[in-house]
Amino acid sequence: MEIDIEKLEKLSNLKVQNKEEIAHQLQDILEYVENLGELDTDAIESTFSTLEGGTPVREDVPVHSGVAQDVLKQAPNAQDDYFIVPNIIE
């Protein structure tokens, strides 16, 4: 598999300094797990979790956490209890 560093940067929202080195490392990781592809899994049901059982559920009862003000205070920018972010061009 070809590593497209520019696309990965975009998808992860990260800037990579030494692109070539990172691409090389990622390539090594992919090669390491590539042999998994040799297994014939056609007859096996997909496994979505290695744990037994289903996800726990909770009752539909509202609780006010009361954390909003603390979190807004820590936000890089907030105004009138809105989080403020750089302009998003639609």
Added chain:
Amino acid sequence: MFEIVIGLEVHAQLNTKTKIFCSCPTSFNEHQNSNTCPTCLALPGALPVLNKEAVNKAMMFGHAVNATINEKSIFNRKNYFYPDNPKAYQISQFDVAIVEDGELMIDFEDGSSKRVGITRAHLEEDAGKNTHEANHSKVDLNRCGTPLLEIVSEPDMRSAEEAVLYLKKLHSIVRYLDISDANMQEGSFRCDVNISIRPEGQEEFGTRVEVKNMNSFKFINQAINYEVNRQIEAYEDGVYEQEVVQETRLFNTDTGETRSMRGKEESADYRYFPDPDLLPLIVTKADIEKAGNIPELPDEKKQRYIDELGIRAYDATVICADKAVANYFDEVLECGVSAKNAVNYLTNELNGLLNKEGLTIHESPIDAQKLGAIIKNLEDDTINGKGAKKLLEFLMGEQTEVDAAIEKLGLKQVSDDGAILAIIDEVLSNNEDKVEEYKGGKEKLFGFFVGQVMKASRGSANPAKVNELLREKLG
């Protein structure tokens, strides 16, 4: 000629009390960011715990559309960066949805109907709301984490009309089930439309264009028609390949046009994978069966009205389309009036007045008990049909009891033989020449006498009684 192919994705906000993965309230119109907690704000270490009621409502929907409800379904992460979602991924069922392979019937005005397949319905979370200002955007995360049921149809619809009929039926079903407020203006029922065309007879589908986030039946209709014309024109001009590409478009409600939002498509690589924070959703056969205990659905209600009350199919469709109207109708019937009068006074008289004022049945100044009382007075001959209409118009603007209004408007009709006979005698003696003509064979004059008597009684005489007594008098 071209065939139009339409598939719809509807997002219905489930009306649970709390969000899908945390206990924050889902109440609408709250102060910005007040309905938030560490989970929906994506603070490190906070984990999602699934709301049982959201699962239950999804299963109810599955039953209503005759679908398969999966005992095991999977929550995935759909990755994207946008400030309306602080986790940078949306939790959504991707690999296996809880509801699969359902159907509903759409009804045409001529009485025919058509089956539309429902591919799947899956649980996911809504995003927050951004408001864009000149040099920054404001983020309110109250809506972030509200449970959504995304209902995906088969590409079974062949016209804008069919698409709108499908949406209306779906809207009606979720309201009857009371699993969603399905308020289009408030955005609790929104729709993405997939549209393509193909030359008639061609097996394979054309290129599909998605128009996003529509929230009115009228706009959906407009957007489909615009998009169909655009695609047909491109085909006929020989530029189909260049101009019709698989993409997301936005509908501009001012111009009635759709435009491309290419920028977003480029990064749309969502890298779905099972959410490690959530094990598979497992429901038991008993859970599924229990969720099957659902209220009467619009189609069932309609059939019952036709069978038990003898209502015309078209009237039954009109009444059942909106749960609020059907409830109102049931309440009117409970007043002990005939179904025929209840249908007529609700769908014609009251509805006409409401439309003129731009009001919904919820906002009607005349509630079901009042309309029932008006019909009751008509049926026991206290007032006549004309009086009932006057009464309705009066009560649209006046909060008065029905009996008091009848008194005030002087609508009580005179059914007493003596009183009517007195008026008849007076009219006949004032028109002796006409009486002679009538007796001489000019039978058309009968209507004239009825009119005169009604006029002399200022509309209060019982018309049936007037007819009867006049016939006796004139022999």
